[in-house]
Amino acid sequence: MGFLTLSTCVVANIQAGYLLLVLLFCNKADSTLRYSVREELAKGYVVSNIANDLGLELKILTDGGAHIVSEGTKQYFQINKNTGMLLINERIDREQICGEIPNCILYFQLVVESPFQLFRAEVEILDVNDNAPCFPQKEIVITIPEQTPPGTKFSIERAQDLDVGTNTVQNYLITVNEHFRLDVLDGTDQRKRPEIVLVKQLDYEKTRKLFLQVSGVDGGEPQRTGTAVVQIIVLDNNDNPPVFNQSIYKVNLFEQDAKDYVALKVTATDLDDGPNGDITYAFSHFSDAMGRIFKLNNKTGEITVAEPLDFEDTHIYEIEVQARDGGGMTSFCKVVIEIVDVNDNPPEIFLSSVRHSIPENCLPQTVVAVLNVRDRDGGGKGDIRCSISSHQPFRLTSSFKNVYRLVTDGQFDREKRSEYNITVTAFDDGTPPLSSTAVIRLHISDINDNPPVFNKASYIMQIIENNNPGELIGSVMATDMDTSENAQVFYSVIEDMVNDCPLSHFITINSNSGNIFAVRPFDFEQLKELTFLVQARDSGAPTLTSNATIKLYIIDQNDNTPTLLHPSPNDGSFSAEIVPRNAEAGYVVSKVIAVDADSGQNAWLSFHLLKSSDPSLFSVGVHTGEIATVRGITEKDNNRHTLIVIVKDNGQPSLSTTATVKVVIAENLSGNHLEIVEEEKADEYDSHLTIYLIISLAAITSLFLASVIMVVICKACRIKPSKHPSALDQNMSSSNIVSFRTSYLDSLARGTLHQGYLQEVRSQDPAKASSCTGKEQIDHALLIDFNNKNEFLQDHQPAANAIPPSHSSYQRVQAILTRPMSTDWQEG
Numbered sequence: 001m002g003f004l005t006l007s008t009c010v011v012a013n014i015q016a017g018y019l020l021l022v023l024l025f026c027n028k029a030d031s032t033l034r035y036s037v038r039e040e041l042a043k044g045y046v047v048s049n050i051a052n053d054l055g056l057e058l059k060i061l062t063d064g065g066a067h068i069v070s071e072g073t074k075q076y077f078q079i080n081k082n083t084g085m086l087l088i089n090e091r092i093d094r095e096q097i098c099g100e101i102p103n104c105i106l107y108f109q110l111v112v113e114s115p116f117q118l119f120r121a122e123v124e125i126l127d128v129n130d131n132a133p134c135f136p137q138k139e140i141v142i143t144i145p146e147q148t149p150p151g152t153k154f155s156i157e158r159a160q161d162l163d164v165g166t167n168t169v170q171n172y173l174i175t176v177n178e179h180f181r182l183d184v185l186d187g188t189d190q191r192k193r194p195e196i197v198l199v200k201q202l203d204y205e206k207t208r209k210l211f212l213q214v215s216g217v218d219g220g221e222p223q224r225t226g227t228a229v230v231q232i233i234v235l236d237n238n239d240n241p242p243v244f245n246q247s248i249y250k251v252n253l254f255e256q257d258a259k260d261y262v263a264l265k266v267t268a269t270d271l272d273d274g275p276n277g278d279i280t281y282a283f284s285h286f287s288d289a290m291g292r293i294f295k296l297n298n299k300t301g302e303i304t305v306a307e308p309l310d311f312e313d314t315h316i317y318e319i320e321v322q323a324r325d326g327g328g329m330t331s332f333c334k335v336v337i338e339i340v341d342v343n344d345n346p347p348e349i350f351l352s353s354v355r356h357s358i359p360e361n362c363l364p365q366t367v368v369a370v371l372n373v374r375d376r377d378g379g380g381k382g383d384i385r386c387s388i389s390s391h392q393p394f395r396l397t398s399s400f401k402n403v404y405r406l407v408t409d410g411q412f413d414r415e416k417r418s419e420y421n422i423t424v425t426a427f428d429d430g431t432p433p434l435s436s437t438a439v440i441r442l443h444i445s446d447i448n449d450n451p452p453v454f455n456k457a458s459y460i461m462q463i464i465e466n467n468n469p470g471e472l473i474g475s476v477m478a479t480d481m482d483t484s485e486n487a488q489v490f491y492s493v494i495e496d497m498v499n500d501c502p503l504s505h506f507i508t509i510n511s512n513s514g515n516i517f518a519v520r521p522f523d524f525e526q527l528k529e530l531t532f533l534v535q536a537r538d539s540g541a542p543t544l545t546s547n548a549t550i551k552l553y554i555i556d557q558n559d560n561t562p563t564l565l566h567p568s569p570n571d572g573s574f575s576a577e578i579v580p581r582n583a584e585a586g587y588v589v590s591k592v593i594a595v596d597a598d599s600g601q602n603a604w605l606s607f608h609l610l611k612s613s614d615p616s617l618f619s620v621g622v623h624t625g626e627i628a629t630v631r632g633i634t635e636k637d638n639n640r641h642t643l644i645v646i647v648k649d650n651g652q653p654s655l656s657t658t659a660t661v662k663v664v665i666a667e668n669l670s671g672n673h674l675e676i677v678e679e680e681k682a683d684e685y686d687s688h689l690t691i692y693l694i695i696s697l698a699a700i701t702s703l704f705l706a707s708v709i710m711v712v713i714c715k716a717c718r719i720k721p722s723k724h725p726s727a728l729d730q731n732m733s734s735s736n737i738v739s740f741r742t743s744y745l746d747s748l749a750r751g752t753l754h755q756g757y758l759q760e761v762r763s764q765d766p767a768k769a770s771s772c773t774g775k776e777q778i779d780h781a782l783l784i785d786f787n788n789k790n791e792f793l794q795d796h797q798p799a800a801n802a803i804p805p806s807h808s809s810y811q812r813v814q815a816i817l818t819r820p821m822s823t824d825w826q827e828g
């Protein structure tokens with residue numbers, strides 16, 4: 001085996017000198033045969049005549065038992081001993097034996113047993129192009145991002161060819177296309193390597209996949225080809241921005257009912273795929289206010305109105321919308337939303353100047369208010385009509401557009417209507433028109449144009465005579481339709497003269513309440529009625545007045561006793577009525593005549609027989625006062641009779657007086673007889689006479705007292721007593737004074753005198769009283785003295801002395817009434 005190794009080395013190292021070596025150094029037995037034969041030959045193919053090649057006789061071969069020993073596992077060769085031919089025993093596949101080794105040699109030994117000889121042979125197996133190039137993968141996948149720059153190379157696995165030499169892959173080819181070419185490189189191992197070169201940029205959007213056929217071509221004859229498919233997958237790059245299908249979106253929206261309305265939809269498309277093509281919409285450069293009004297769906301691009309729109313706020317919205325794809329590329333579009341005006345705003349009324357009150361006597365065309373009107377619809381350009389309700393004394397005038405003046409147009413009377421609500425209505429020109437109103441509340445202020453009005457044009461009042469001073473007679477009332485000061489009414493009595501005496505001495509009025517009081521006691525017998533005017537005066541400027549007539553009737557009181565006229569009570573003579581003895585029944589003896597200063601019932605007199613010496617003989621006519629005989633006079637009857645007749649008035653209580661009538665019954669109507677009769681009956685008369693004398697004395701005394709009082713009065717008044725109408729009146733007056741004084745003082749003492757009475761009395765001018773009767777003068781002096789006793793006492797010392805009881809009463813009054821004296825009264 002060492003030989004073999006050596007031999008192999010020699011062959012391997014010195015190929016060129018191979019034959020020479022065989023010839024020179026090896027003997028015949030050790031010579032090596034060399035053959036070459038093509039692969040893939042069929043069995044029995046004759047390679048060579050090996051016997052001849054070795055110079056061996058056929059007999060040696062057959063006898064010597066020659067056989068071939070292969071050095072490999074397989075016996076590719078055999079020898080025909082009879083012919084000495086070397087034959088192919090088995091098909092030889094060079095690629096299986098040698099692979100890619102270019103020189104593929106098979107070795108065998110020819111062994112002859114006897115005599116033993118060993119020959120070595122080598123057979124070169126020549127390649128035959130029996131294998132086509134083959135790519136390891138039939139499909140080659142290459143992923144290339146789009147926009148990969150041209151020139152970028154992508155190696156692909158080379159194709160394999162089991163053959164060797166030129167029978168191996170000599171070239172590569174690729175389907176013709178615009179994007180790629182194929183470069184074949186000479187590898188370090190002398191093999192060709194294919195490489196795909198990008199010649200034109202790929203665009204995913206145009207080509208997403210590309211199939212190319214790559215072929216490997218060998219150099220054999222015939223040429224064999226192996227192919228593979230190269231699948232080129234283009235990877236998407238975010239190379240496309242989203243694109244809106246409109247650059248400006250415009251939409252018109254009605255301002256009304258736009259809420260939740262999908263105004264419009266923006267649409268952008270992106271040619272990129274996957275996330276690179278996912279578009280999100282957003283507002284850009286967007287104020288918060290707009291963000292509240294419009295909502296954008298970030299996926300669909302729908303723009304929704306989220307808030308009520310108001311044309312009056314904004315007429316147009318310009319919004320920029322951004323579309324952004326997943327790769328961050330953006331583009332923008334503009335959205336223009338125009339708001340279409342709807343007549344949804346009523347006109348507005350502004351009172352630029354307004355008066356809340358005007359006097360009722362204001363002139364026509366007095367401006368009450370100035371109004372501005374405005375309508376926000378239509379950009380404030382809408383036409384507006386203004387009106388006020390009719391039937392009111394106002395008018396609207398317009399001097400400029402949308403400026404109105406509200407002026408008066410008529411007469412006002414606050415007393416009829418003191419307040420106006422003027423409703424101004426403004427209409428716009430929309431369809432339907434909208435309106436708004438403003439109410440101006442206007443007060444009519446008062447002017448003193450109404451006099452006070454008495455609730456009666458004339459009043460009839462009455463007072464019972466002998467009233468207390470200060471007694472309430474009645475009340476008047478006047479109302480004034482004006483207000484406040486203009487309606488504040490004061491009352492006064494219009495001064496007049498009554499019986500030469502100022503009216504104020506009789507009555508007074510409370511200027512506030514209208515209550516009328518008596519200043520003094522009235523005497524019906526002196527004054528039966530009193531008519532005077534009361535004036536009501538308001539406090540306006542100028543003041544207005546009105547008058548009412550008051551008729552005051554003094555009601556009679558039964559304060560006068562009947563007065564006898566016949567028989568006269570003062571008649572000193574005791575004359576008697578003479579009745580003839582032969583007088584028959586019904587003979588009128590005498591008539592009692594009496595009068596009563598009172599009137600009415602109080603003066604209605606009745607006569608009764610109070611006392612009669614013979615009641616059966618005489619009777620008195622109840623109404624006539626006639627004394628008549630009841631029966632004929634008989635002899636038995638006395639000649640002299642005394643009758644006392646009582647005269648009663650019909651007052652309550654009734655007053656009465658008595659009359660004494662003497663009756664003499666005479667035989668004959670001669671005067672001589674009469675005297676005789678009288679003397680005869682003188683004793684009978686005495687007792688009666690004494691009574692009458694006492695009565696007379698009392699009467700005279702009282703008469704005297706009355707006279708003294710009269711003197712005092714006269715002194716006080718400096719009026720002659722002759723002014724008095726009659727002695728009767730004088731009598732009564734003085735008695736009245738006394739009674740007045742006591743009752744007056746009593747009432748003072750009781751504190752019941754009306755406060756207003758005293759005040760009214762003070763305010764009267766004492767000088768005016770000069771023309772009054774003495775009685776009134778005293779009253780006045782009395783009133784003065786309440787506040788200034790000393791002055792009174794100096795002036796009226798005698799009078800004060802003359803009436804001691806009254807004087808002590810003054811002191812009492814003085815003690816009770818200590819009111820301070822009002823100075824202005826003293827001056828007056």
Ligand SMILES: *[C@@H]1O[C@H](CO)[C@@H](O)[C@H](O)[C@H]1NC(C)=O
Pocket residue numbers: 245246267
């Ligand atoms: C834009 O795209 C939207 C939605 O696909 C479509 O309704 C609209 O008509 C398109 N506008 C234009 C101008 O093509």
Ligand SMILES: *[C@@H]1O[C@H](CO)[C@@H](O)[C@H](O)[C@H]1NC(C)=O
Pocket residue numbers: 280298299
């Ligand atoms: C899109 O809107 C939805 C719902 O409003 C929100 O959840 C989401 O975050 C928004 N996407 C982007 C990218 O703004």
Ligand SMILES: *[C@@H]1O[C@H](CO)[C@@H](O)[C@H](O)[C@H]1NC(C)=O
Pocket residue numbers: 419420421441
């Ligand atoms: C005017 O309006 C006021 C307030 O509404 C109301 O009190 C008043 O009585 C009205 N006056 C007239 C005269 O209608």
Ligand SMILES: *[C@@H]1O[C@H](CO)[C@@H](O)[C@H](O)[C@H]1NC(C)=O
Pocket residue numbers: 494533535545546547
């Ligand atoms: C009221 O009477 C007085 C006095 O007679 C008179 O001057 C005045 O004009 C009268 N007033 C009216 C309103 O009649």
Ligand SMILES: *[C@@H]1O[C@H](CO)[C@@H](O)[C@H](O)[C@H]1NC(C)=O
Pocket residue numbers: 667668670
């Ligand atoms: C009355 O007197 C006259 C004469 O004086 C006388 O004639 C007459 O008879 C007398 N009558 C009687 C009734 O006495």
